[in-house]
Amino acid sequence: MKKIVYIAYALVLFVSVSRAQNTGLPKEEINIHVSEKCVLPGDEMWLTVYVSNQKDLPGKTISNLAFVEFVSDKNQSLVRKKILLEAGVGTSSITIPDTLSTGIYHLLVYTNWAKNFGENAFASSKIMVVNPSQNNGLNKTPDSSAEMVSENLEGQIRIDLNKSEYNCREKVELAFYTDKTFDESLVYSVSVAPKLSPKLKGYLQQVTYNTNSQTVNEIKYYPDYNGFLLSGTLINKYNNQFIPDKEIVMSFPGETVQIDYAKTDKNGAFRFLLKPEQGEKDIVFNLPGEEAVIRFDESFVNGFKQMPEKIKLELDERTWDECKRMYVFSQLQKKFGQSNIALHNMDSKNVEPDFFGDVYQKVFLKDFTRLDSIAEYFYELTPTVHFQKRKGEQLLFLTNPETNFQLGDNPAVFVDGVYYPDNTELALLDYNVVEQINVIPQNYFYKDQVFNGIVSVFTYKKNFSDASQLETMNRLIYPLTDSYNDFKVEKLIKDNRIPDLRRLLHWSTADWNTGEKIQNVTFFTSDIDGAYTITITAVTKLGEVLTGETTLRVKTEKE
Numbered sequence: 001m002k003k004i005v006y007i008a009y010a011l012v013l014f015v016s017v018s019r020a021q022n023t024g025l026p027k028e029e030i031n032i033h034v035s036e037k038c039v040l041p042g043d044e045m046w047l048t049v050y051v052s053n054q055k056d057l058p059g060k061t062i063s064n065l066a067f068v069e070f071v072s073d074k075n076q077s078l079v080r081k082k083i084l085l086e087a088g089v090g091t092s093s094i095t096i097p098d099t100l101s102t103g104i105y106h107l108l109v110y111t112n113w114a115k116n117f118g119e120n121a122f123a124s125s126k127i128m129v130v131n132p133s134q135n136n137g138l139n140k141t142p143d144s145s146a147e148m149v150s151e152n153l154e155g156q157i158r159i160d161l162n163k164s165e166y167n168c169r170e171k172v173e174l175a176f177y178t179d180k181t182f183d184e185s186l187v188y189s190v191s192v193a194p195k196l197s198p199k200l201k202g203y204l205q206q207v208t209y210n211t212n213s214q215t216v217n218e219i220k221y222y223p224d225y226n227g228f229l230l231s232g233t234l235i236n237k238y239n240n241q242f243i244p245d246k247e248i249v250m251s252f253p254g255e256t257v258q259i260d261y262a263k264t265d266k267n268g269a270f271r272f273l274l275k276p277e278q279g280e281k282d283i284v285f286n287l288p289g290e291e292a293v294i295r296f297d298e299s300f301v302n303g304f305k306q307m308p309e310k311i312k313l314e315l316d317e318r319t320w321d322e323c324k325r326m327y328v329f330s331q332l333q334k335k336f337g338q339s340n341i342a343l344h345n346m347d348s349k350n351v352e353p354d355f356f357g358d359v360y361q362k363v364f365l366k367d368f369t370r371l372d373s374i375a376e377y378f379y380e381l382t383p384t385v386h387f388q389k390r391k392g393e394q395l396l397f398l399t400n401p402e403t404n405f406q407l408g409d410n411p412a413v414f415v416d417g418v419y420y421p422d423n424t425e426l427a428l429l430d431y432n433v434v435e436q437i438n439v440i441p442q443n444y445f446y447k448d449q450v451f452n453g454i455v456s457v458f459t460y461k462k463n464f465s466d467a468s469q470l471e472t473m474n475r476l477i478y479p480l481t482d483s484y485n486d487f488k489v490e491k492l493i494k495d496n497r498i499p500d501l502r503r504l505l506h507w508s509t510a511d512w513n514t515g516e517k518i519q520n521v522t523f524f525t526s527d528i529d530g531a532y533t534i535t536i537t538a539v540t541k542l543g544e545v546l547t548g549e550t551t552l553r554v555k556t557e558k559e
Contacts, residue, residue, distance in 0.1 A: 025116075025216055026053050027053060027114075027117060027121060028051050028052065028053040028062065028063060028111055028113055028114055028121070029051070029052050029053065029543045030049065030050070030051050030066070030109055030110065030111065030114060030121070030122065030123040031049075031050040031051075031123055031537070031539055031545055032047055032048065032049050032050070032107065032109050032123045032125055033047065033048045033050075033189045033191065033535070033537040034046070034047045034107065034125060034127070034191070035047065035191045035193060035487070035504055035507040036191070036193040036194075036503075036504055037125075037126070037127060037128060037193075037196060037200075037204050038127075038128040038129075038130060038193075038194070038196055038200055038204075038323075039096050039127060039128070039129055039130075040096070040129070040130060040131070040326065040327055040330050041096055041097065041098040041099065041100050041129065041131050042095070042096060042097075042098035042330070042334075043095075043096045043330070044093050044094070044095055044096075044340070044341050044485055045093065045094045045095075045096060045127070046091070046092075046093045046191075046487055046507045047068070047091070047092060047093070047094070047107070047109075048089065048090070048091045048187075048189040048509045048537070049066045049068070049083055049085065049089070049090045049091070049092075049109055049123075050088060050089055050187070050537075050539035050545075051063055051066060051085055051088040051089075051090075051111060052088050052539060052540075052541060052542070052543035053543070061223075061225040061226065062085065062087070062088040062225075063085060063088075063111040063112065063113055063114075063223055063224045063225065064084065064085050064086075064224045064225065064226070064227060064228060064276035065082060065083070065084065065085060065111065065112065065224040065228050065229075065276070065481070066082070066083045066085055066090055066109060066110070066111055067080070067081070067082055067083075067109070067110055067111070067112075067299060067300055067301075068080065068081040068082075068083060068092065068094070068107065068108070068109050069081075069107075069108040069109075069300060069301070069302070069303065070094055070096075070105060070106075070107060070108075070127070071105060071106040071107075071108055071303050071304065072100075072103075072105055072106075073103055073104060073105065073106075073310050075303040075304055075307045076303065077300065077302045077303050078097055078100075078105075079094050079095070079096075079097070080300050080302075080482075081094060081482045081484065082299070082479065082480070082481045082482050083481060083482075083484075084276060084277070084278050084480070084481045085276075087541075088539075088541070089187045089509075089539075091189075091484075091509050092482070092484040093341075093484040093485045093486075093487075094107075094484075095485075096129060100129045100131060100134075101129075101131050101134040102129060102130050102131050102132075102134065102313070103128075103129060103313065104126050104127070104128055104129075104203060104204070104311050104313065105126070105127045105128075105129055106124060106125070106126060106127065106304070106308065107123075107124065107125040107126075107127055108122055108123075108124055108301075108303075108304070109122060109123040109124075110122040110123070110301070111223070111224065112221045112222065112223055112224050112229060112299070113221060113222075113223035113224070113225075115220070115221040115301065116216050116219055116220060116221050117214055117216055118210075118214030118305075119209070119210050119304060119305055119306060120210055120211055120214060121214075124209045124308075126203070126204045126206075126208075127204075128200055128203065128204060130323040130326075130327065131327075132320075132323060132324045132327045133327075156178050156179075156180055156546040156547060156548065157176050157177070157178050157188075157536050157538065157546050157547060157548025158176060158177055158178065158179075158548060159174065159175070159176045159534060159536065159548050159549070159550040160174075160175045160176065160177075161173075161174060161175075161550070161552055164552065164553060165552070165553045165554075165555055166525050166552060166553070166554050166555070167525070167554070167555060167556070167557060168500075168525055168526065168527045168528075168529065168554060168555075168556055168557070169492055169494055169500060169524060169525060169526070169527065170524065170525050170554075171492070171522065171523075171524055172192075172505075172522065172523050172524065172525060172552065173520065173522055174190075174520065174521040174522065174523070174534065175518050175519070175520050176518070176519050176521075176536055176548055177517050177518045177519065178538075178546055178548075180546065182514070182540050182542075182544075184540060184541040184542070185511060185512070185514060185541070186511075186512045186514075186538050186539060186540045186541065186546075187509060187510070187511055187512065187538065187539065188509070188510060188511075188512050188519070188536060188537065188538035188546075189507075189508065189509040189510075189536070189537050189538075190506060190507070190508050190509075190521050190534070190535070190536050191504070191506065191507050191533075191534070191535050192504070192505040192506040192507075192523060192532055192533070192534050192535075192552075193503065193504050193505070193532065193533060193535075194326065194503055194528075194530060194531070194532055194533070195530070195531035195532055195533045195551055196533070197316075197318070197319040197322065199314075199315055199316055199319045200315070200319060203311055203313065206311060208308040208309040208311065209308050210304075210306045210308070222271065224276075226273065226276075227273035227274050227275055227276055228273070228274040228275075228276055228480055229271060229272075229273060229274075230271070230272040230273070230274055230296070230478070231269065231270065231271045231272070231296070231297045232269070232270060232294050232295055232296040232297050233264075233267070233268045233269050233270070233294070233295045233297075234246060234248065234264045234268045234270060234287070234288075234292055234293075234294060234295075235268060235292070235293055235294075235295055236291050236292065236293075237291055237292070237293040238291055242264075242266075242267050242268030243264060243268050243288070243292055244264055244265065244266045244267065244268055245263065245264060245265075245266070246263065246264050246288040246292070247261055247262070247263050247264075247288060248261070248262050248263075248264070248270055248285055248286065248287060248288070248294075249261055249285070249286040249419045250262070250272055250283060250284070250285055250286075251283075251284050251286070251414070251417060251418045251419040252281065252282060252283060252284070252417055252418070253282050253284060253416050253417050253418055253462075253463050253464035253475075254282070254416065254417045254462060254463070255351060255417070255458075255462050256351060256352055256353060256354050256417060257354040257355060257356065257414050257417045257456050258352060258354075258355055258417065259355055259412075259414075259419055259446070260272055260273075261446075261447055261448075261449060274478075274480065276480070277349055277480050277481075278346045278480065278481050279346045279349070279479075279480060279481065279483075280477050280478065280479050280480060281477070281478045281480050282463075282475075282477055282478075283475070283476055283477075283478050284418045284419070284464065284469075284473055284474070284475045285473065285474040285475075286419050286421065286470070286472055286473055287472045287473070287474060288472070289472060290471045290472055292472070293474070294474055322530075326503055326528075329501045329503060329528055330501075330503070332499070332501055333501040333502070336498055336499070336501070338498075338500075338501060338502070339488070340487055340488045340489075340490075340502060340504060341485045341486075341487075341488060342485060342486040342487065342488035343485060343486070344483065344484055344485055344486045346483075354438075354456070355446070356440055356444055356446075356454055359438040359439060359440055359456070360384070360401070360439055360440050360441055360442070361382060361384070361438070361439040361441075362436060362437075362438050362439075363377075363381045363382060363436060363437045363438075363439075364435065364436045365377060365381075365431065365434055365435065365436065365437070366435070368380075368381060371431065372431075373427070373431060374387075374426070374427060374429050374430075374431045374434060374457075375387050375388070375389075375427055376431075377431060377434070377437065378437070381437070382437060382439050382455075383401075384398050384399050384400075384401050384439060384441035384453070385398055385439055385441075385453075385455055386398070386399065386406075387423070387426075387427070389427075394423040394424045394426075394427050395423065396411060396413065396423045396426070396455070397409065397411055397452070397453070398411050398439070398441045398452060398453030398455070399441065400441060400442070401441050406452075407441065407442070407443055407452035407453045408443065408450070408452030408453075409452065410450065410451060410452045411451060411452050411453040411454065411455060412444070412451040412453075412454045412455070413426060413454075413455045413456075413457070414454070414455070414456045414457065415429070415457045415458075415459070415464060415467045416457075416458055416459055416461075416462050416463060416464040416467065417456075417458075417462075417464070418464050418467070418473075420457075420467065420470070421470075422470050425467070425468050425470060426457075428468065429457070429466070429467055429468075430466065433459045433460060433461070433466040434457060434458070434459055434460075435458050435459060435460045435462075436457075436458050437455065437456070437457050437458075438454075438455070438456040438457075438458075439453075439454070439455055439456075440453060440454040440455075441453050487504075487506075487507040487508065489506075489508075489523070492524040499527045500526040500527045501526060501527060501528060502526040502528070503526075503528060505523055505524070505525060505526060505532060506521065506523035508521065512538060525554045526554075528554070529554050529555050529556050530553075530554060531551050531552070531553055531554075532551060532552050532553075532554060533549060533550075533551050534549065534550050534551065534552060535547075535548075535549050536548040536549070
């Protein structure tokens with residue numbers, strides 16, 4: 001109950017803030033680290049998202065959800081992902097569509113709260129996609145004179161290698177540290193990818209994004225604090241008009257009973273707050289009438305409002321030849337069935353107890369003599385539940401077990417965790433599929449609702465498939481977060497005759513061990529020689545970004 005009260009208070013707080021001006025509104029700072037800035041069609045690109053608002057609200061709430069879009073230079077949102085954030089950090093991956101032509105694409109990352117402040121509050125990054133089979137008349141220039149030499153760039157994170165050059169299939173021991181001191185925990189991410197040519201690096205570092213500030217006069221997008229915000233509008237499907245001042249009940253098919261209420265405002269708008277979890281959620285909405293339907297709000301902005309300036313690409317011959325070489329390695333890697341992709345295992349969800357707590361009576365039907373109907377089971381086994389038919393109407397009410405007085409006319413009935421207000425359909429439920437009946441014969445107060453007793457029926461399947469879905473119900477599988485892949489790290493087999501054609505040598509995200517000054521990462525080189533860039537990004541809870549970058553050289557034994 002305390003959690004419910006807190007959520008209600010938070011929504012009221014932000015409604016009052018919505019009338020305020022931009023002064024003093026907390027902002028979230030968003031940073032991203034991607035595994036590679038130059039990718040091939042069909043590649044898997046990993047990313048870590050860091051969100052912080054600690055400069056404005058130290059120790060306070062951060063969004064639980066981030067939105068990611070992979071956008072073309074024509075402002076088409078090609079891939080969209082929702083990422084769970086835990087303490088402001090979330091990881092995911094994007095599969096680059098295998099039909100893309102060569103060009104510069106954009107990674108756009110934001111939160112629901114950041115949308116109030118415009119695109120300048122988003123995180124954006126240019127991604128180069130190279131498809132030698134579809135160069136679309138790409139202009140080529142003479143070779144650049146710049147060399148791809150090893151370097152250790154200045155940064156807050158210092159990186160040490162046990163040597164500067166490595167052979168193919170050799171173990172690399174990486175150590176890094178920072179002289180900065182911090183008391184709070186932080187998370188870092190490490191990528192080891194082929195070094196970009198000076199030409200490509202120049203394109204990707206070119207500033208083309210909108211950096212103009214935007215005044216916030218009204219809060220239009222509510223934050224995903226303490227949960228995922230699910231909002232929409234209730235409309236009449238016959239005339240497309242808003243339905244104001246009506247209640248919507250949300251419940252979830254499953255082994256336990258959870259419920260929430262929302263009331264539409266004068267424009268038919270409503271909001272629910274879902275528990276922040278990975279994966280999908282099976283949801284059933286009970287609507288106020290058969291004519292009512294829900295129109296959910298679009299979570300994604302679907303591209304830029306102000307598209308970045310398009311960059312005309314002119315790659316030198318050496319850069320283009322190197323891209324073609326990597327493309328050949330990629331095709332061979334697919335032929336050999338090699339992949340650094342591992343399916344991500346969704347964390348098992350904790351089963352929450354019923355929202356009403358302990359029950360007064362729990363009846364398992366298999367423990368009793370078989371009867372003829374669900375109504376007879378109620379009559380014979382649950383004396384506090386009265387389920388009877390009078391003058392053609394199916395009635396259900398509960399009585400106090402001590403006084404035998406009727407509790408009232410508004411009991412709450414659930415089937416497999418779903419709020420089920422139709423007594424006639426309940427009476428038609430096949431008793432052979434029912435496993436148990438739980439009863440609470442007392443008044444229960446939930447938000448502004450008063451339940452005159454609670455009856456919870458569970459079938460053996462516990463998935464709400466054996467009960468009839470009512471005309472006033474809307475059931476959907478709602479994606480809380482989208483699925484993604486993990487980076488697979490395989491043990492090196494030195495004498496394996498099959499070539500190791502990995503271009504991305506390492507990608508990981510982990511907690512910084514504040515108990516030790518030096519952090520360590522180990523990985524192996526592949527059979528692809530050349531220069532590689534090691535990039536490390538870490539973000540403190542105060543929103544301070546720490547970076548470090550260096551290069552290593554991989555050579556063949558012939559060299």
